[in-house]
Amino acid sequence: MTKLQSASMGIRNYFMEGSEDLIIDLLEIAKRNGATHVVTGALLSDYQRQRMSFLSQKLGLRVINPIWKINQEEYMRNLVRYGFEFILVRVASMGLGPEFLGRPITQNDIELIIELSRKYKFNPAFEGGEAETLVIYAPLFKKRLNVKGRIVRRGPDDWIYQITDAWLE
Numbered sequence: 001m002t003k004l005q006s007a008s009m010g011i012r013n014y015f016m017e018g019s020e021d022l023i024i025d026l027l028e029i030a031k032r033n034g035a036t037h038v039v040t041g042a043l044l045s046d047y048q049r050q051r052m053s054f055l056s057q058k059l060g061l062r063v064i065n066p067i068w069k070i071n072q073e074e075y076m077r078n079l080v081r082y083g084f085e086f087i088l089v090r091v092a093s094m095g096l097g098p099e100f101l102g103r104p105i106t107q108n109d110i111e112l113i114i115e116l117s118r119k120y121k122f123n124p125a126f127e128g129g130e131a132e133t134l135v136i137y138a139p140l141f142k143k144r145l146n147v148k149g150r151i152v153r154r155g156p157d158d159w160i161y162q163i164t165d166a167w168l169e
Contacts, residue, residue: 001134001145001166008141008168024055037062043075044127072125073114080107085137087147092158093130095120098151102161104136134163143168 006013014029016022027038038056042049042065053063067075079086088100095116100109117124126133136145149163 001147001163004145004166004168005135005141008143008145009138010142023052024059027055027059027061031059031061035061037064039064039066041067043067043072043125044069044123072123072127075125076110076114077107080105080110083137083139084135085144086133086135087161088131089134089161089163090132090159091130092155093120093122093128094157095122096131096157098153098159100131101151101159102147102149105133 002015003013012033014026016025027035030038038052038061040049040052040063042052049065049068053065056063085104087102087104088096089102091097091100096113100113105113114124116122117130122128122130134145134147136147146167146169147163148165149161152160152162154160
């Protein structure tokens with residue numbers, strides 16, 4: 001999916017499979033291609049933020065953490081408000097059911113997710129792995145990512161949206 005997202009934004013995609021240690025290889029490639037900064041999407045995870053900071057600084061890259069420790073509920077509201085469209089491709093928490101999978105999440109859905117997160121005590125921005133998302137459109141995209149798939153149950157509170165086809169439009 002990242003190849004399609006990159007194509008939609010008109011940027012190069014570097015992809016490597018393997019362990020987390022390959023992050024350093026990707027950062028080296030980025031630096032060789034002119035990168036001077038690394039922007040993270042860390043909201044709450046100290047491990048992710050510190051790991052990226054350590055590896056980036058080791059290579060002389062400056063790190064920017066623009067959404068670090070912002071209000072999780074407002075973050076989710078702002079995603080939709082500012083034109084990001086995303087789907088849930090996995091739900092793995094009590095309170096989040098398969099009805100959220102495979103379709104664009106609306107502002108009403110966000111309010112329901114926030115309400116459910118308060119009731120069932122999960123992170124509304126899914127920082128604990130309660131759900132996984134896929135961005136299908138963002139302000140930087142020139143084309144929308146379309147997907148087709150099916151919902152598959154993996155456990156009592158664990159469902160995925162298995163993507164069978166994806167294309168840009």
